[in-house]
Amino acid sequence: MKAFLKIEELFMFLLGIFMFNQLEYSWWWFLVLILMPDIGMLGYVINTKIGAITYNFFHHRAIAILIYFVGVCFQNGMVQLVGIILFSHASLDRIFGYGLKYTDAFKHTHLDDLEN
Numbered sequence: 001m002k003a004f005l006k007i008e009e010l011f012m013f014l015l016g017i018f019m020f021n022q023l024e025y026s027w028w029w030f031l032v033l034i035l036m037p038d039i040g041m042l043g044y045v046i047n048t049k050i051g052a053i054t055y056n057f058f059h060h061r062a063i064a065i066l067i068y069f070v071g072v073c074f075q076n077g078m079v080q081l082v083g084i085i086l087f088s089h090a091s092l093d094r095i096f097g098y099g100l101k102y103t104d105a106f107k108h109t110h111l112d113d114l115e116n
Helices: 002-021 027-033 036-045 048-059 061-073 077-095 110-115
Strands: none
Touching: 002 077, 027 077, 036 048, 036 077, 048 077, 061 077
16 A cells, blocks of 8 residues: 555656646756755754644645645746645655654654554
């Protein structure tokens, strides 16, 4: 099952690449921005609760999709780009086993629940 979920995440990441390709940005923007959502980890400097909240905000695909559709509604390519980067980054992270965080520890994620 775990391998199947990683394959699903790979296809989500490929969807993000496809969506990026629909925008008018050069490919180097994708490469530069793909790691930017990890800025959410800075919340862990304060404590694990704030860290989990900020990390999850930047890694939650529903938020990414909402941002993307706001960009579509307002015909704003930059907002669409932000949504696509957040979506793609979250999928890439999950391929490597990094899930949404619980407030007790950085390494305790929602993916741990799938293993039990």
